[in-house]
Amino acid sequence: MSVLLLAELDNGALSASTARVAAAAAQLGPVDLLVAGPRAAADQAATIAGIAKVIHAKEAVLADGLATLLAGLAEAYTVIAAAASTTGKDVMPRLAAKLDVQPVTDIVAIEGATRFVRPIYAGNALETVTDLQAKHVLTFRPSAFRPAASGNAAPIEALDADIVSAARFIAAHRTESDIPDLSTAQIVVGGGVSVGSAEGFKLVEALGRTLGAAIGATRAAVDAGYAPNDWQVGQTGKIIAPDLYIAVGISGALQHLAGIQGAKKIIAINTDAEAPIVKIADVALIGDLFDILPKLTAELEKSGLKR
Amino acid sequence: MKILVAVKRVVDHNVRIRVRPDGTGVETTGVRMSMNPFCKHAVEAAVQMAEAGHTEEVVIVSIGPKPANDVILTALAMGAHRGVLIETDQALETLAIAKLLAKVVDEEKPDLVLLGKQAVDDDSNHVGQMLAALTDRPQATFASAIKLAGDELEVTREVDSGRETIAIPLPAIVTADLRLNTPRNAALPMVMKARAKPLAIRPASELGVDLAPRLKVEKVSPPAERSAGRAVNSVAELAAIIADDVNAMEAI
Numbered sequence A: 001m002s003v004l005l006l007a008e009l010d011n012g013a014l015s016a017s018t019a020r021v022a023a024a025a026a027q028l029g030p031v032d033l034l035v036a037g038p039r040a041a042a043d044q045a046a047t048i049a050g051i052a053k054v055i056h057a058k059e060a061v062l063a064d065g066l067a068t069l070l071a072g073l074a075e076a077y078t079v080i081a082a083a084a085s086t087t088g089k090d091v092m093p094r095l096a097a098k099l100d101v102q103p104v105t106d107i108v109a110i111e112g113a114t115r116f117v118r119p120i121y122a123g124n125a126l127e128t129v130t131d132l133q134a135k136h137v138l139t140f141r142p143s144a145f146r147p148a149a150s151g152n153a154a155p156i157e158a159l160d161a162d163i164v165s166a167a168r169f170i171a172a173h174r175t176e177s178d179i180p181d182l183s184t185a186q187i188v189v190g191g192g193v194s195v196g197s198a199e200g201f202k203l204v205e206a207l208g209r210t211l212g213a214a215i216g217a218t219r220a221a222v223d224a225g226y227a228p229n230d231w232q233v234g235q236t237g238k239i240i241a242p243d244l245y246i247a248v249g250i251s252g253a254l255q256h257l258a259g260i261q262g263a264k265k266i267i268a269i270n271t272d273a274e275a276p277i278v279k280i281a282d283v284a285l286i287g288d289l290f291d292i293l294p295k296l297t298a299e300l301e302k303s304g305l306k307r
Numbered sequence B: 001m002k003i004l005v006a007v008k009r010v011v012d013h014n015v016r017i018r019v020r021p022d023g024t025g026v027e028t029t030g031v032r033m034s035m036n037p038f039c040k041h042a043v044e045a046a047v048q049m050a051e052a053g054h055t056e057e058v059v060i061v062s063i064g065p066k067p068a069n070d071v072i073l074t075a076l077a078m079g080a081h082r083g084v085l086i087e088t089d090q091a092l093e094t095l096a097i098a099k100l101l102a103k104v105v106d107e108e109k110p111d112l113v114l115l116g117k118q119a120v121d122d123d124s125n126h127v128g129q130m131l132a133a134l135t136d137r138p139q140a141t142f143a144s145a146i147k148l149a150g151d152e153l154e155v156t157r158e159v160d161s162g163r164e165t166i167a168i169p170l171p172a173i174v175t176a177d178l179r180l181n182t183p184r185n186a187a188l189p190m191v192m193k194a195r196a197k198p199l200a201i202r203p204a205s206e207l208g209v210d211l212a213p214r215l216k217v218e219k220v221s222p223p224a225e226r227s228a229g230r231a232v233n234s235v236a237e238l239a240a241i242i243a244d245d246v247n248a249m250e251a252i
Ligand SMILES: Cc1cc2nc3c(=O)[nH]c(=O)nc-3n(C[C@H](O)[C@H](O)[C@H](O)COP(=O)(O)OP(=O)(O)OC[C@H]3O[C@@H](n4cnc5c(N)ncnc54)[C@H](O)[C@@H]3O)c2cc1C
Pocket: A191, A192, A193, A194, A217, A218, A219, A220, A221, A232, A233, A234, A235, A236, A237, A248, A249, A250, A251, A252, A253, A254, A255, A256, A259, A269, A270, A271, A272, A275, A287, A288, A289, A290, B013, B037, B038, B120
């Protein structure tokens, strides 16, 4: 099976999840990686292990243009795949319908060439499907796969297609910060609405900074304006699988838990010993976050972490 | 302007679902059902556009078994004008749903189709995008703000890097995210009035769409259970655990 994989870009730079979905795609066959962005991103993509060829196209970010671009290349491939990111979610179903294919999305495990596992009901059930179609349109959850190694030097082929879109890009409102990428972070500190204010949320961010962690938030915290929308973790936000997740003042609603099921270890800080998050946490400290967080951050600062 | 809103009846989002012991699926008999939350935001957006005078008619369409009438009634009670149920007892894949909706779009010729970005049962997040492809219309998914500007829509989308604003010419397809608005709870008189609004029922088989599944569901299983670990009693104890974990992590 030959695979065409859409590289995941963030503001023109190759994103960390590309190497993860490349590892997933490589389980299905030789992978050609489509980079619709700057040449530097294509150069970096060519170093990912398992990539047979990088196809470098003009920059495209809008769904209709990207779907048309992929559709133009689709004939030569059995599998067309992408990350289950907001780009992949936007583009791949559109492409699938163009090709008259039922897509299989959010894949968390590959059990055979055409057999895939995907979560449903906010991760409260796992569905195993066999894709009986001749062509497959797939998206993979980056957090469910380990990244492919680097060191490759795949050839780069330029594709001179013009990308047309009926939609027009007006502006990006990016959350700029120097904290690690949430979807691929090794440590995540998450804050809930009980921090009470954007100021209160800073306590969560301070602990995160000490640990070199990414920051997550509940929908309630984002709705309240304490954290930006792209920090939301859960059914409608990001799916994370860190080695360590520290949930601060978070109840553990099933829609939030949907985003953290892949976490290796969960630590909960909560006033309520009966909170659902405490019931599934590996370690819990029952108490007031306003009292605990400053002390915890100071204690960890003192301990001289190896990071 | 005419707006078509597609709504889905799903297991209520507050229900803790149970996977059937025989692995054939999720138990849905005797379980509370309601309108998919994302669809509610789509209906609210359409009704608000009607209230602002931008829209003459809001048509609701749902695909599902007869009881899906209930979610159409909910949308009519929120202020939509008329409903269509495409009736089928079969569980349909998203491509078949999109093809049925494309037929409805063909008949109704709405300027705008609004849908929820995903349904909380299968979490697919496909149908709006597929409908856009099948009707060759531009799409704006995961909308948290919609503004009508002439014959264009300016839509702010929630994306992995934050938010972005794009413009799409009408006719178009937009899928709603949860921060788009706060859906109203229809007052009782509106619920009574909804029953008098037109609601057509048509068998899905009548629309000439191939509804056969493309995927074979092998099994549905519960995820690995997590159980409670231990409680610690002091900040110092917790700090020591975190420090040990962090220092033991291999760098990636
Ligand atoms: C369709 C749908 C999709 C959704 N998607 C998501 C999603 O993707 N992500 C998400 O997070 N949510 C999502 N939600 C919302 C979810 O259902 C919950 O409402 C939300 O996760 C709750 O956030 P929270 O834990 O911050 O707040 P709450 O549930 O209010 O919990 C606050 C917690 O803080 C504790 N607390 C209070 N004061 C203190 C203190 N001083 N110190 C320590 N602890 C304290 C309380 O004991 C409680 O456990 C979704 C909901 C729906 C309907």
